[in-house]
Each structure stands twice: as C-alpha cells, then as structure tokens.
Amino acid sequence: MKYKKVMQGALVLTGFAFGASALAATPSASMLGNSCAGCHGPNGNTQGPATPGIAGISAEYFVDVMLDYKADERPGTIMNRIAKGYSDEEIELMAGYFSEQKYIPLTQEFDASVVRLGDMLHDRSCEKCHEDGGKFAEDSAILAGQPKPYLKWSLADFREGVREMPKKMKRRMDEVHKAKGDDGLNALVEYYASQGK
Amino acid sequence: MANFTRRDFLKVTGTAAAASSLTLAAGRASAAPKGKVVIVGGGIGGATTARYMRMADPSIEVTVIEPNEHYHTCFMSNEVLSGERDIGSIRFDYGGLKGHGVNVVQDYVTGIDAEKKVVKTRGGQSFQYDRCVVSPGVDFRWDTIGGYDKNVAEQIPHAWKAGPQTVTLRKQLEAMDDGGTVVIAPPPNPFRCPPGPYERASQIAWYLKNHKPKSKVLIVDPKDKFSKFGLFTAGWKKHYGYGSDNALIEWVSGADGGKAESVDAKSKTLQAAVESFKADVLNVIPAQKAGKIAFDAGLTDDSGWCPVNLKTFESKQHSNIHVIGDAAIMSPMPKSGYSANSQAKVCAAAVVALLNGDSAPQPSLVNTCYSIITPEDGISVAMVYGYADGKINKVAGSGGLTPGYDDTTMEMRKREVAFAHSWFNNITHDVFG
Numbered sequence: 001m002k003y004k005k006v007m008q009g010a011l012v013l014t015g016f017a018f019g020a021s022a023l024a025a026t027p028s029a030s031m032l033g034n035s036c037a038g039c040h041g042p043n044g045n046t047q048g049p050a051t052p053g054i055a056g057i058s059a060e061y062f063v064d065v066m067l068d069y070k071a072d073e074r075p076g077t078i079m080n081r082i083a084k085g086y087s088d089e090e091i092e093l094m095a096g097y098f099s100e101q102k103y104i105p106l107t108q109e110f111d112a113s114v115v116r117l118g119d120m121l122h123d124r125s126c127e128k129c130h131e132d133g134g135k136f137a138e139d140s141a142i143l144a145g146q147p148k149p150y151l152k153w154s155l156a157d158f159r160e161g162v163r164e165m166p167k168k169m170k171r172r173m174d175e176v177h178k179a180k181g182d183d184g185l186n187a188l189v190e191y192y193a194s195q196g197k
Numbered sequence: 198m199a200n201f202t203r204r205d206f207l208k209v210t211g212t213a214a215a216a217s218s219l220t221l222a223a224g225r226a227s228a229a230p231k232g233k234v235v236i237v238g239g240g241i242g243g244a245t246t247a248r249y250m251r252m253a254d255p256s257i258e259v260t261v262i263e264p265n266e267h268y269h270t271c272f273m274s275n276e277v278l279s280g281e282r283d284i285g286s287i288r289f290d291y292g293g294l295k296g297h298g299v300n301v302v303q304d305y306v307t308g309i310d311a312e313k314k315v316v317k318t319r320g321g322q323s324f325q326y327d328r329c330v331v332s333p334g335v336d337f338r339w340d341t342i343g344g345y346d347k348n349v350a351e352q353i354p355h356a357w358k359a360g361p362q363t364v365t366l367r368k369q370l371e372a373m374d375d376g377g378t379v380v381i382a383p384p385p386n387p388f389r390c391p392p393g394p395y396e397r398a399s400q401i402a403w404y405l406k407n408h409k410p411k412s413k414v415l416i417v418d419p420k421d422k423f424s425k426f427g428l429f430t431a432g433w434k435k436h437y438g439y440g441s442d443n444a445l446i447e448w449v450s451g452a453d454g455g456k457a458e459s460v461d462a463k464s465k466t467l468q469a470a471v472e473s474f475k476a477d478v479l480n481v482i483p484a485q486k487a488g489k490i491a492f493d494a495g496l497t498d499d500s501g502w503c504p505v506n507l508k509t510f511e512s513k514q515h516s517n518i519h520v521i522g523d524a525a526i527m528s529p530m531p532k533s534g535y536s537a538n539s540q541a542k543v544c545a546a547a548v549v550a551l552l553n554g555d556s557a558p559q560p561s562l563v564n565t566c567y568s569i570i571t572p573e574d575g576i577s578v579a580m581v582y583g584y585a586d587g588k589i590n591k592v593a594g595s596g597g598l599t600p601g602y603d604d605t606t607m608e609m610r611k612r613e614v615a616f617a618h619s620w621f622n623n624i625t626h627d628v629f630g
C-alpha cells in the first residue's frame with residue numbers, strides 16, 4: 001500500500017517539516033484541513049445528503065485515498081481535481097488532523113424494516129474490517145452514519161469494477177450477493193444509515 | 198503512528214512554531230482578553246471569520262456588525278427562481294455565531310476611523326478595535342445602465358443579493374404567460390460569482406421547460422465568453438435546444454451587440470448596443486464594485502476594489518484593517534462564497550497570530566463553484582491555491598472543470614447535483630451553524 005511508502009518518508013521528514021513550516025512553505029494541518037470544510041462540513045463532519053464525512057477517518061486509509069485520487073486510480077466527481085493540489089507531506093499532515101477529529105454519524109432517513117437483516121449481514125461479512133458495526137476502521141473506511149447515496153454509489157462503483165475493491169472484501173461482497181442479492185446490499189446500506197447520532 | 202511521532206516531537210521541542218500550530222488547532226485556554234476584533238458585515242466572509250477566530254482563540258473579543266436580522270445565501274437562490282427550493286431554505290440567522298461567543302450587533306457601519314481604530318454605526322454606536330475585518334460584499338455601479346437605479350430595481354430586480362428581490366423575480370416568472378421572454382443582462386467582469394448568471398439561465402429554462410415550454414430565456418451579455426462556457430453551452434444544447442430554432446436559451450454576445458445601454462422600466466425593454474429587446478420578465482445585473490463602506494473607509498483603489506496583503510489580507514491602504522471576500526482583490530481567486538469562506542479562515546488565523554505576537558501562518562486556500570443545469574446534471578470548477586512571493590498562486594496540476602459529456606457519464610453528472618446540495622448544507626453549517 002502507498003501509505004507505508006509515504007509514512008516512511010514522513011517519519012524521517014517530520015522533524016524537518018515542522019522546523020521549516022515556521023519559515024514558510026508548508027501550511028499547518030488545521031490550515032489545510034479547514035479549507036475542506038466547505039464541502040465536508042466543519043471538522044469533516046458532513047450534513048449530507050451525499051458528500052462523505054471524513055472526521056475520525058483512519059490516517060492510513062486517508063493517505064491511501066488521497067494518493068489514489070491524485071493518481072486518478074479511484075473514481076470521483078471532484079476529489080481527483082482537489083487531491084492534485086497537495087504534496088505528500090501536506091496529505092500526511094491532513095491525515096493526522098482528520099483522524100483526530102471526533103466523528104459524528106449523520107442522522108438520515110432509513111428503512112427500518114431491513115435494518116435487522118443488514119445488521120446480521122454486516123456481522124457475518126463486514127465486521128472484521130469495518131469494526132464496531134462500521135463505526136470504526138483501523139485501516140479501512142467508516143461506514144456507520146455515512147450518507148446513504150455515497151454508500152450506494154461506492155458499492156455500485158465496486159461492483160462495476162470502476163473502483164478497485166480489496167480482494168478479501170470482494171469475497172465477502174460476493175458472499176452477501178449470492179445469499180441475498182441486491183436486497184442484501186440494500187439492507188447493509190440501510191443498516192449503516194440507521195446509525196445516525 | 199505518524200501522529201504519535203508528531204505529538205512526541207512537539208512535546209520534546211516546544212518551539213514557538215510547534216506550539217503555535219498546536220494551540221491554534223486545539224483552541225487557546227482563555228485568559229485576559231488578548232484583543233478586540235470588529236467585523237463589518239455578517240455575510241459569508243464576515244461570519245466565517247468570526248466563528249473561526251473564536252474557535253482558535255476564545256480570549257479574543259469578536260463583534261460582528263450586520264444590518265440584517267437574517268442572511269439569505271446567494272448560492273442556491275437560482276433554485277428558488279426555478280421553484281426547486283423555498284426561500285426559507287436559504288435563510289439563516291445569527292444564533293450559531295452567538296453560540297460561539299460572538300457579539301452580534303444589528304446595525305449598519307457608516308465609517309471606520311483607521312487612525313483612532315474606531316468603527317461607527319448608523320445607530321450612533323462606536324466600537325473600538327485592535328483589528329478590524331471588512332467583508333461587505335459588492336455594490337452596484339448604478340451609473341452604467343441608463344434608466345436603471347436602486348428604485349427601478351425593486352420592479353426590475355437584479356436579485357444579485359438574495360432576499361426580497363429573489364422572491365420578486367420568482368413571482369414574476371410564475372405570473373408570466375407561456376410564450377413569454379425572460380431577458381437576463383449579466384454584468385461585465387469582474388463580478389460576484391462568474392458562473393452565476395448562466396446557472397440562473399439554466400434554472401429558469403428548467404422551470405420554463407416544465408411549465409411554460411413556449412417561452413424562452415434570452416441572455417444579453419456584454420462579454421464574448423463566460424465561466425464554464427463549454428460546459429454550459431453543451432448543457433443548454435442537450436437540455437434546452439440551444440442553437441436550434443426553438444431554443445429555450447439564446448445568448449447574444451458582446452461582439453453581437455449584447456452590451457446593455459439602458460432600460461425602459463415601463464415597457465420592460467432593454468436597449469443594447471445594436472438592438473432593443475422587449476422582455477416579459479427582465480433581470481438586469483449591473484456592473485459591480487466593492488461594498489460602499491470600503492469606499493467610505495478609504496480601502497479601495499482606482500479599480501473600485503480593495504488591494505490587500507495576500508498573506509494576511511490586511512489592507513494596503515490602512516493598517517490593522519483586513520478586507521476579504523468579494524470586496525477584496527484576491528486574484529486569481531474568483532469572487533465566490535467558497536473563496537470568501539476559505540479566505541476568512543486564513544484571515545482569522547492571521548489575525549489571531551498577530552494579536553498573539555506570532556507571525557502570520559502560511560495560507561492554503563480552496564475554491565469550488567457548482568452549477569446546476571438540470572436537477573440531474575451538475576457541473577463544477579475547482580482550484581487549490583497556495584501563497585508565495587506576495588501572491589496567491591494556483592497549485593499547478595490541481596483543479597479544473599467537470600469533464601464534458603464525452604469524457605464522463607450522466608451518472609457522475611447526477612452525483613454532482615447531490616454533491617452541490619451537500620456543499621450548500623456543509624458550507625452554511627460551517628458559516629452559520
């Protein structure tokens with residue numbers, strides 16, 4: 001993963017980078033992070049209806065995502081254009097900033113009748129990497145309380161192959177799809193949407 | 198992992214630079230007031246500055262002076278014109294700012310004494326400041342179109358400041374018979390929200406297409422090109438028959454005589470350079486300049502806009518006064534809400550640092566403007582900006598436009614509309630929440 005490579009560089013660089021930022025060049029982590037709030041919400045907590053929240057995001061996943069957008073290796077309507085504006089060092093600073101923000105899951109409408117099925121499917125197939133009911137992720141994405149359209153579009157992009165899915169996750173997605181079809185995926189989305197604060 | 202390293206590093210070194218970035222992020226512990234900041238204008242720039250200053254350093258006393266009890270966002274006001282949303286959905290109050298400990302005063306600023314550092318209001322109040330931030334938005338050059346002034350604008354609205362005029366224009370569109378002509382006269386550069394008039398044309402065309410399909414929108418423009426030109430014209434072709442015999446949108450360029458000369462209010466006729474155009478609904482958006490107070494306080498130059506230091510946004514005319522948003526010269530950033538919001542955060546950080554005896558931090562800025570052509574077809578322009586050598590610079594390789602139809606899918610265009618609405622919810626929460 002790209003994360004490892006950047007982090008190794010960053011570990012060496014951190015000392016220098018901070019010393020240097022007083023002189024000029026690199027903006028502070030909060031300066032960089034604040035400029036994203038117009039689209040992602042204050043501190044990265046989204047109001048919806050569609051743009052994902054990025055507060056509390058895993059630093060590792062954040063760096064991966066930004067580098068993928070930067071290299072056009074992940075589809076997006078606008079993030080590819082935004083990510084190209086930042087150096088690896090700036091991305092690392094923002095990873096620190098956003099991972100330290102408290103995540104507030106979005107309150108939104110959901111179909112209560114399928115939440116139990118979604119909960120069950122999640123436990124069986126997704127909990128391993130999207131922990132605590134999808135509220136926490138060591139090195140993958142937070143799913144609980146993310147905007148429904150964003151979750152749906154992400155799953156669609158994975159299934160259509162326009163976004164690369166981690167191999168082990170693909171196995172689990174296929175498992176859900178085989179057992180419950182599109183209804184199963186839909187139930188998962190409703191389950192995550194039901195976890196608003 | 199890296200966070201640990203950084204935190205440890207900060208703990209160990211405790212240098213001025215490290216300490217200031219840490220405290221700025223975490224919020225300073227309150228102590229004796231470090232200074233008084235007075236903000237003129239509670240719009241996008243002013244309200245954002247107030248909030249972010251209080252978040253960074255609660256020991257600073259922040260006062261916002263704004264004449265209106267409510268703020269109506271210009272962004273998404275074009276959706277009010279098409280009936281896609283209600284005027285109430287673009288109305289915000291100052292409860293959020295008060296919650297952040299900002300002193301909000303409902304009054305109109307009539308003068309700023311830069312020497313004595315005092316702001317004066319129409320209500321007869323005086324406010325002493327250590328630093329003043331001015332974000333008054335735009336004013337109109339009423340002398341540029343004959344027969345069009347403040348009073349005429351009550352019946353022939355510009356609707357370029359959202360609120361009552363947005364409602365008037367919407368009502369006129371609703372009252373218009375099918376087969377009518379809506380004439381929009383956009384301003385010359387530079388002006389607030391470069392893609393705005395063309396998004397407006399799109400939104401009105403959407404309404405007409407669904408409710409009054411024999412009508413049309415005629416744009417009579419002094420310019421030969423405009424923001425997102427290729428994307429708009431392709432969108433109009435796709436959805437509104439642009440360029441065909443029964444087009445819902447037509448555009449007269451400056452080269453074809455589109456420059457507005459005068460308005461006859463009674464007959465709703467726009468006299469342009471070559472021809473005159475009779476309208477059923479007429480929307481004239483005059484040329485613009487910085488808000489009046491910027492002139493009265495001596496903050497403008499010959500261009501009619503305010504020159505500023507591009508690291509701190511401190512006025513080049515008067516020290517201790519900062520100008521941001523539409524009123525300031527921020528080239529290459531466009532005059533937009535996202536720009537004003539982003540500049541406000543840089544300004545807040547700079548003022549907090551200066552009041553604390555630190556040097557101003559290195560800026561980083563973003564702009565994005567979404568435009569909605571139909572409820573399922575959205576486009577955007579974006580850019581990331583840095584600062585070097587006394588200038589704001591586009592970060593090479595970043596930003597740019599939504600791809601054209603050949604290089605994207607309608608699915609992505611539809612997502613952009615939902616992301617535009619998310620942007621609206623998030624930025625308004627960031628400013629007024």
Ligand SMILES: Cc1cc2nc3c(=O)[nH]c(=O)nc-3n(C[C@H](O)[C@H](O)[C@H](O)COP(=O)(O)OP(=O)(O)OC[C@H]3O[C@@H](n4cnc5c(N)ncnc54)[C@H](O)[C@@H]3O)c2cc1C
Nearest residue numbers: 238240241242271272306333334390522523533534535537
């Ligand atoms: C139709 C339209 C669509 C738009 N769409 C978008 C969009 O999609 N995206 C985007 O980013 N931008 C958009 N904009 C632009 C955006 O609205 C402005 O760029 C933004 O509001 C600028 O912020 P500001 O703080 O400079 O001014 P404003 O937000 O206008 O705030 C100025 C405030 O100052 C107050 N004021 C003025 N004079 C005084 C005084 N003397 N004393 C006290 N208070 C005073 C005013 O009452 C006002 O509240 C759009 C604009 C229009 C017209």
